[in-house]
Amino acid sequence: MYNAAENSRLDDFINHKQLTPQAIINTHAHIDHILGAQYLKNKYNIPFHLHEKDQILLDNAIASAAMFGFDFRDTPKVDSYLKEGTFYQAGDDKLEIRFAPGHAPGHIVFYYPEGNWVFAGDVLFNGSIGRTDLPGGNFETLINSIHTQLFTLPDGTVVHSGHGPATTIGNEKLHNPFLQ
DSSP: OOSHHHHHHHHHHHHHTTOOOOOEEOSOOOHHHHTTHHHHHHHHTOOEEEEGGGHHHHHTHHHHHHHTTOOOOOOOOOSEEEOTTSEEEETTEEEEEEEOOSSSTTOEEEEETTTTEEEEETSEETTEEOOOSSTTOOHHHHHHHIIIIITTSOTTOEEEESSSOOEEHHHHHHHOGGGO
């Protein structure tokens, strides 16, 4: 969410679905994943959580936005840092936090075994992997994260990525050209 029209669309969705936002939990802090975070914090009086190794991306968010040609001045302040190897309590459910750097220095993923899914952010996509040419990216680290943090999950685990359609761990093991 970058402007008032986008904020309004999100508000309409939240109202239509009768949702009550409780927190913002980010997989990482690249500019496309923090747009609107400060708006949400203000509008719903909710906290913003992130891994501490991505603080450097927040610190440089204004310059990163300028690099991509747009004006951004609403960098959210982190209310608390998320730690790998712990769990995030979401209502009655617990999300396992796994450290998966490579796309971003503090990238984390959220695994929910009871639902058989993982929020993978920009680590793994349907038929692709996250970019490593952005600040803090590293190809070898990303590949290692995929093998140790995602490919250790059951093959039927549904992968919800930061962009694009869902996939499964098993499908990516078999068909992802970057991981063969």
